[in-house]
Amino acid sequence: MAERESRRDNKAMDGRWSLLGTTALVTGGTKGIGHAIVEELARFGAAVHTCARNEVELEKCLQRWGAMQLKVTGSVCDVSSPTEREKLMERVKSIFNGKLNILVNNAGTAIWKPATEQTPEDYKFVMSTNLRLPST
Numbered sequence: 810m811a812e813r814e815s816r817r818d819n820k821a822m823d824g825r826w827s828l829l830g831t832t833a834l835v836t837g838g839t840k841g842i843g844h845a846i847v848e849e850l851a852r853f854g855a856a857v858h859t860c861a862r863n864e865v866e867l868e869k870c871l872q873r874w875g876a877m878q879l880k881v882t883g884s885v886c887d888v889s890s891p892t893e894r895e896k897l898m899e900r901v902k903s904i905f906n907g908k909l910n911i912l913v914n915n916a917g918t919a920i921w922k923p924a925t926e927q928t929p930e931d932y933k934f935v936m937s938t939n940l941r942l943p944s945t
């Protein structure tokens with residue numbers, strides 16, 4: 810009886826947290842936090858699209874997720890480039906038929922050196938990656 814109750818509770822939790830039928834874009838999903846977010850969202854049933862600059866690593870991740878039966882697609886994209894961001898959004902729009910439920914602006918960067926040594930190019934690169942993408 811208690812076991813049946815517990816099974817029913819688990820079922821309710823599964824339903825409560827299901828993301829089946831939803832779509833998500835997670836930038837920078839081939840490593841670290843983004844990688845974990847992609848897998849978690851996909852495990853809950855979301856169709857996920859991700860991107861990264863390194864094509865070899867992206868392909869490796871896509872193969873892994875395919876083998877796990879997770880619904881994940883990917884694009885090579887440098888989010889610091891406005892042109893590449895446009896292309897990414899076009900691809901996402903086409904794959905998800907214009908519907909995006911979840912956006913995780915995870916890709917980000919930092920240049921670790923003293924502030925006095927940061928160049929205008931460093932500043933532009935960091936701002937473009939960390940601030941421009943989320944706002945466009």
Ligand SMILES: NC(=O)c1ccc[n+]([C@@H]2O[C@H](COP(=O)([O-])OP(=O)(O)OC[C@H]3O[C@@H](n4cnc5c(N)ncnc54)[C@H](OP(=O)(O)O)[C@@H]3O)[C@@H](O)[C@H]2O)c1
Pocket residue numbers: 836837838839840841842843860861862863864866886887888889915916917918919938
């Ligand atoms: N880890 C921490 O302790 C920490 C603390 C505070 C904030 N954060 C923030 O959390 C986010 C993830 O951190 P993390 O430690 O998981 O990073 P990470 O392990 O270095 O992974 C970064 C991911 O983003 C991708 N990426 C980086 N720059 C990109 C770009 N310009 N365009 C597209 N993809 C890009 C990387 O792939 P490619 O290199 O192939 O592009 C990779 O998949 C970052 O925004 C970071 O600033 C992290």
